[in-house]
Amino acid sequence: MLYALLKIWARLALWCYCGKITFRYKGGNAPCILACTHPNSFLDAIVMGAYMPRSLHFLARGDAFRKPRVASLLRAMHMIPIFRLSEGKENLQRNEETFNLSLHVLRQNGCILIFPEGICVNEHNVRPLKKGTARLSFSAWEEPGLDDLMIQPVSINYSSFTAVPKHIEVTFGEQIRKGDVNNVRELNEMLYNRLQAGMQPAATRKGHSILLVLPALLGYITQRWFYVCWRNFARKKTKNTVFYDSVVFCLLMLTYPLFVLAVTLLLVSTTGPWGWLALPLLPFTAWAYKEYRLFHTAE
Incomplete structure (x- = not known):
């Protein structure tokens, strides 16, 4: 319920905050990992959550889940904690729970949003990809019932990172499926190329009444x-x-x-x-x- 209400609220707020928002998702209902560029901090996740017709789950920084009440709220917003070495070596073992939660979502034909660059930089370019998204994909493909899992490249383009209002263009690249690649390196290379192909200036409009x-x-x-x-x-x-x-x-x-x-x-x-x-x-x-x-x- 909280997720659905926030989705409506965020979409209305984006309509007021932004100019033209182009979002053309053509995927089906198969289990999906949305591998998305990350140029504009958590606004990227808000845009995807507000406009994606499917319900999304988000991998979020594990340190945000330290307080139990906050953790409960974040989980109600479909967030799944993922722990990095910078958040303490002792927490890395908790990523096994993250993996199991992700598999549970995917087995329900769910959709998980991941930022494979692993870092946010305000630029109109794709940065080198980390290996986490590829490793999760291959591990999921090995699970029973997840042969149809697809990796969906998503490139988000902003006309500006500071101006208000701004235009946003969300481009969906060709999907990657099991059998298209043989290892982590090949998947990252294909994903990078398809993300980079989707990087383009956000469309603008001219004239007003x-x-x-x-x-x-x-x-x-x-x-x-x-x-x-x-x-x-x-x-x-x-x-x-x-x-x-x-x-x-x-x-x-x-x-x-x-x-x-x-x-x-x-x-x-x-x-x-x-x-x-x-x-x-x-x-x-x-x-x-x-x-x-x-x-x-x-x-």
Whole structure:
């Protein structure tokens, strides 16, 4: 239930935050490992989770699961912990449980999202792949009932890692199946080439309706300050890291509904029933300003 609600919320927030999002998944319902590029921190996982028509499970850093209550919440969000050497050599043995959980998901014709580069860098290029995705794939192919497991290359392209709004292009490459490769090296080489082939500039749109000018101006006057406050806060807190865009998005996704509700209730208490008009008008004017900005110099 939590996963389904977050999926809807995140998709709506992305629609407000971004310009054009191109996402054309053509896969079936077979067990699947989504091997995805990782250029923009945890925003990559949010985009995939929000737009993927199938339910996803995510491999996440094991140190995030240290606190029991947090771990329960993360598992409800379909996250599976994976432990690296940097998180303590004593934790590496716990990856056997991660492998078993992953196999359980795949046996249910599930879908697991993995970032085979193993690191996030804000660049429009594919970095050398780690061996974890390939090893998991070959191990899974050896399991009964998983002969039809497919490896789906996914390349995510952003028009910008800092501008708001931005365009996002998600490209699905040719799938890799059992028998296409013979060893880890061959799988990594094929996967790398198909990920690199999917790297392309995110599509853009030109032109906007003149009817948006007035509501865009109202959105600028009434709400740009709200965005600028969070933008400046995120810049300070994420300086010299890859987390800026993801942090800005999450801050807005969490606080903007509260902002709209608070302003609406304030207006209702001071102006009466007419104040309820703010509930749809604030988001609409913010959206109009976003659409207007798509065709002007981004920040």
